[in-house]
Amino acid sequence: MRHPLAPHGYVKWTLVWVVMVLTLTGCWSSRELDELGVAVAIGVDKDEDDRYVLSVQIINPSEVASDAPTTRPPVTLYTTTGDTLFQAFRNMTTHSPRKVYVSQLRMVVLGPEIVNEGVTPALDLLYRNHEFRPTFFVTVARDASVSDILSTLTPYERIPAKKLMDSLIDTEENLGITKSVTIDNLIADVRSNGKEAVLPGILMEGDAATGTSTTNVEKVDAPTKLSIDGLSIFRGDQLVGWLKEEESQGYNYATGTVQSTIETFACDNPGTLSVEILRSNASMDAQLRSGKPTITIRVEVEGNVGEVDCVIDLSDDDKMKDINKKTEEVIEKKINAAINVTQEEYASDIFGFGNVIHRNHPAYWKQIKYDWKSHFSELEVKTDVKVKIRRKGKSTQPLQSEG
Amino acid sequence: MTDKDKQTNELDDSAPHALFSRVEKNIAYIETALGNSTDLVIRHIQLNKTKCAVLFIDGLVDKHTVQNFLMEALMLEMPKRRVSVTTLYNTIKDASLPIGELEEVKQFKDLFSRLLSGETLLLLDEETSALAASTKGWRDRGVQETNSESVIRGPKEAFTETLRTNTALVRRKIKDPKLRIDGKVIGRVTQTEIAVIYVDGLADESVVEEVHSRLDAIDIDGVLESGYLEEYIEDAHFSPFPTVYYSERPDAIAGGLLEGKVAIITDGTPNVLLVPALFVNFLQSSEDYYQRYDIGTFIRLLRLLSFCVALFMPSLYIAFTTFHQEMIPPSLLISLAAQREGVPFPAFVEALLMEFTFEILREAGVRLPKAVGSAVSIVGALVLGESAVQAGLVSPAMVIVVALTAISSFVFPSYNMAIPIRMLRFLFMILAATFGLYGIILGLIALIIHMCSLKSFGSPYMSPFAPLTTKDQKDVLVRFPHWGLFSRPSTQAKNNQGRTSHSSRGGQS
Numbered sequence: 068m069r070h071p072l073a074p075h076g077y078v079k080w081t082l083v084w085v086v087m088v089l090t091l092t093g094c095w096s097s098r099e100l101d102e103l104g105v106a107v108a109i110g111v112d113k114d115e116d117d118r119y120v121l122s123v124q125i126i127n128p129s130e131v132a133s134d135a136p137t138t139r140p141p142v143t144l145y146t147t148t149g150d151t152l153f154q155a156f157r158n159m160t161t162h163s164p165r166k167v168y169v170s171q172l173r174m175v176v177l178g179p180e181i182v183n184e185g186v187t188p189a190l191d192l193l194y195r196n197h198e199f200r201p202t203f204f205v206t207v208a209r210d211a212s213v214s215d216i217l218s219t220l221t222p223y224e225r226i227p228a229k230k231l232m233d234s235l236i237d238t239e240e241n242l243g244i245t246k247s248v249t250i251d252n253l254i255a256d257v258r259s260n261g262k263e264a265v266l267p268g269i270l271m272e273g274d275a276a277t278g279t280s281t282t283n284v285e286k287v288d289a290p291t292k293l294s295i296d297g298l299s300i301f302r303g304d305q306l307v308g309w310l311k312e313e314e315s316q317g318y319n320y321a322t323g324t325v326q327s328t329i330e331t332f333a334c335d336n337p338g339t340l341s342v343e344i345l346r347s348n349a350s351m352d353a354q355l356r357s358g359k360p361t362i363t364i365r366v367e368v369e370g371n372v373g374e375v376d377c378v379i380d381l382s383d384d385d386k387m388k389d390i391n392k393k394t395e396e397v398i399e400k401k402i403n404a405a406i407n408v409t410q411e412e413y414a415s416d417i418f419g420f421g422n423v424i425h426r427n428h429p430a431y432w433k434q435i436k437y438d439w440k441s442h443f444s445e446l447e448v449k450t451d452v453k454v455k456i457r458r459k460g461k462s463t464q465p466l467q468s469e470g
Numbered sequence: 471m472t473d474k475d476k477q478t479n480e481l482d483d484s485a486p487h488a489l490f491s492r493v494e495k496n497i498a499y500i501e502t503a504l505g506n507s508t509d510l511v512i513r514h515i516q517l518n519k520t521k522c523a524v525l526f527i528d529g530l531v532d533k534h535t536v537q538n539f540l541m542e543a544l545m546l547e548m549p550k551r552r553v554s555v556t557t558l559y560n561t562i563k564d565a566s567l568p569i570g571e572l573e574e575v576k577q578f579k580d581l582f583s584r585l586l587s588g589e590t591l592l593l594l595d596e597e598t599s600a601l602a603a604s605t606k607g608w609r610d611r612g613v614q615e616t617n618s619e620s621v622i623r624g625p626k627e628a629f630t631e632t633l634r635t636n637t638a639l640v641r642r643k644i645k646d647p648k649l650r651i652d653g654k655v656i657g658r659v660t661q662t663e664i665a666v667i668y669v670d671g672l673a674d675e676s677v678v679e680e681v682h683s684r685l686d687a688i689d690i691d692g693v694l695e696s697g698y699l700e701e702y703i704e705d706a707h708f709s710p711f712p713t714v715y716y717s718e719r720p721d722a723i724a725g726g727l728l729e730g731k732v733a734i735i736t737d738g739t740p741n742v743l744l745v746p747a748l749f750v751n752f753l754q755s756s757e758d759y760y761q762r763y764d765i766g767t768f769i770r771l772l773r774l775l776s777f778c779v780a781l782f783m784p785s786l787y788i789a790f791t792t793f794h795q796e797m798i799p800p801s802l803l804i805s806l807a808a809q810r811e812g813v814p815f816p817a818f819v820e821a822l823l824m825e826f827t828f829e830i831l832r833e834a835g836v837r838l839p840k841a842v843g844s845a846v847s848i849v850g851a852l853v854l855g856e857s858a859v860q861a862g863l864v865s866p867a868m869v870i871v872v873a874l875t876a877i878s879s880f881v882f883p884s885y886n887m888a889i890p891i892r893m894l895r896f897l898f899m900i901l902a903a904t905f906g907l908y909g910i911i912l913g914l915i916a917l918i919i920h921m922c923s924l925k926s927f928g929s930p931y932m933s934p935f936a937p938l939t940t941k942d943q944k945d946v947l948v949r950f951p952h953w954g955l956f957s958r959p960s961t962q963a964k965n966n967q968g969r970t971s972h973s974s975r976g977g978q979s
Contacts, residue, residue: 078708088904097792097906099816100807107800132808170796171803200796229800 104165108228110213112178121155122146122214141225144218152192172203173228178213182306201251209268219278222289243328244315261421268296302415317401323349338377344370353427366452375465382463394454493595521595530588532607571604621757628718633737643724660692663737672730696736710890713926715747722756730963746927755883766949776878783875785902793906809865818903824872929961
């Protein structure tokens with residue numbers, strides 16, 4: 068008879084299976100935290116020999132999360148070259164003591180050479196490789212080399228890549244002169260016929276050599292600083308120009324991506340009045356009139372009176388209507404400026420008017436699809452901005468007014 | 471058949487069945503059978519010219535009772551004129567002895583079990599039956615406060631080692647004539663008394679029958695603790711999960727009886743078994759019902775959370791830090807990575823090291839005499855704390871993980887549910903170190919399938935979740951107010967479901 072403790076057949080086989088599974092596989096693809104070089108920013112550019120130049124900003128964890136910081140910098144920059152981007156990545160192992168881990172990547176900075184030449188070849192790896200999560204932002208280095216930007220130490224926020232990302236998000240949310248673009252959005256725009264891509268720019272102020280040393284962050288006012296610039300305009304996968312701040316804002320109004328910003332205009336009396344924009348919505352429509360398309364952009368904006376620097380009676384309904392109207396004019400002006408510069412100077416449909424026509428009049432779009440660029444420059448665009456001022460702040464009267 | 475005899479009394483083989491008529495022969499036989507044990511007291515007396523003997527085991531009887539109610543009555547209140555032995559016997563039996571419980575004994579088997587459980591025997595010459603007076607009385611611990619299941623609000627008393635005290639404690643909670651206490655003796659040598667308690671009409675008859683039949687089937691030489699019985703009667707012998715609940719709190723047992731469960735009290739241990747036991751029972755404390763329902767609910771959810779923490783925390787830590795670094799928020803990742811700089815072991819070995827250290831400390835703490843206890847806690851704090859971190863052997867995050875796991879495993883009201891968690895934790899750690907989150911999920915699926923396959927005396931172990939019984943959810947993760955607990959758990963009290971009447975709630979409705 069079977070002993071009561073003797074295992075059943077299936078128990079025996081299950082045990083054998085479990086033991087085999089556990090012992091034969093090992094700890095495959097497991098990596099300890101201290102074997103990772105956590106990359107937070109990647110810079111991609113090309114050198115004179117048309118080879119890829121890859122710069123990787125890697126965190127030095129014991130410097131960042133230490134209560135006894137030393138003079139070593141919180142991040143390290145490694146730069147390698149390669150015929151392909153992937154090869155450049157693997158060449159990184161000759162420099163870095165740890166394998167580069169890119170899942171926590173915050174930001175990719177594209178260099179001036181590669182954006183002029185075309186970014187598509189470089190994007191493939193960043194999108195294809197499973198280790199890249201498509202949540203990082205893609206930016207363009209403006210008037211500086213990628214490695215200069217990535218080797219600049221930033222005060223206050225110890226990890227430069229995180230500083231750049233936070234500044235970018237803050238600027239986008241509170242000023243609206245730029246727009247954060249993730250890799251999947253960028254690829255969608257580059258591949259689309261009816262929309263061109265934009266990318267935010269990164270600006271370096273000051274001397275590159277000072278920025279790379281820890282003395283840069285030892286000063287109250289760091290001599291070398293990184294800041295977020297307006298939007299760059301792409302045509303296809305090549306950079307063709309830059310929008311000014313107001314034009315970038317106009318672009319964001321037109322595409323409905325303004326979250327909050329400030330609009331300032333002159334009062335009737337001497338002085339200025341600022342309106343805080345709190346919400347904005349935009350919609351685009353395409354109409355076909357006698358075979359010619361017209362785009363209508365409707366923007367609805369809500370805001371508060373933010374700062375009154377002139378004599379005006381806010382309790383007067385007519386004055387409030389006037390403020391609404393003036394704000395509308397300012398916004399409309401910005402939108403039109405953006406449209407004009409893209410239509411006339413760059414012929415790049417960053418607003419996605421082509422897609423609007425495609426959606427509303429697919430048959431017409433088929434005819435003009437391949438000739439869209441020339442059509443775009445002659446496109447008639449109407450803007451219709453509606454502003455509603457909700458609140459006036461704590462005082463209905465400006466400080467200058469008497470009584 | 472022979473098995474059955476053997477089970478009921480091992481002395482059977484040598485003992486004659488009936489008592490002899492000569493008192494000397496009986497005494498001689500008893501003395502031989504007990505091997506002239508020194509605690510056997512034999513008092514020879516003459517009653518009405520008849521040779522008699524009073525026998526008891528010293529230490530098991532209440533000497534005061536023997537002295538005042540037995541000896542005194544026998545010596546002073548005997549008939550003066552000469553009577554026949556039968557008359558004398560009947561007089562003593564029916565009239566003379568002021569003792570509550572008096573029984574006739576005709577068999578040696580019976581005689582020994584009574585003598586050895588503290589009754590006093592009166593043997594008369596020329597009479598083939600002896601009288602057994604219940605004079606049980608020995609030193610016991612008395613009803614004391616519970617050590618292992620303490621509560622803030624609620625009765626503090628705990629069961630003791632004495633069966634009768636324990637049955638009395640249950641009776642005092644449930645004064646219903648339908649409370650049934652069935653007796654049993656298990657253990658060929660120990661002759662341990664067992665009481666099966668249930669409320670007739672509430673408990674499912676088939677469960678009561680099943681309990682009886684499983685207990686009757688036990689053939690063992692000794693039962694020293696209810697754990698012996700538990701391993702015999704539990705449904706899943708090879709599962710780490712307990713399918714029999716135990717408690718030393720009379721109120722917890724009484725609460726179970728009111729839900730239609732069956733309690734098994736074993737003489738000699740304060741731990742009373744309760745069946746059927748569901749998984750959720752182990753996550754509930756009797757205090758849940760004494761505190762208000764809102765905090766009761768909160769604490770139950772907290773316990774479920776700590777169940778998960780105690781089971782998965784170290785394995786999740788291993789999985790996240792060695793396989794899924796992308797799932798850790800960046801600033802946390804940097805902080806964890808900084809802590810791991812210079813730690814010589816992989817996260818898995820680190821975790822294993824700390825968990826084993828903790829298990830060792832815990833075991834040492836349970837067994838150690840109280841006087842040495844503080845030394846262990848000091849050393850333990852060094853091994854598991856700052857010093858280990860400073861020595862560079864483990865990372866501070868791992869210390870926190872292990873400490874949190876340890877504390878969480880103490881949240882369960884019942885100690886025996888903490889045991890499978892303690893053991894399965896290591897299994898999950900191995901799975902996490904081998905396959906990462908994928909392994910943990912596979913293990914979790916296997917665990918849930920296993921738990922759903924368990925049954926306890928006919929009730930599905932995971933009920934009322936699987937199978938889902940909406941009506942029974944009122945007293946599982948949340949505890950409804952008492953007026954909302956209108957019915958008993960449907961898997962256990964099949965016959966009598968009603969618990970409250972809706973009009974009984976006071977206040978505004």
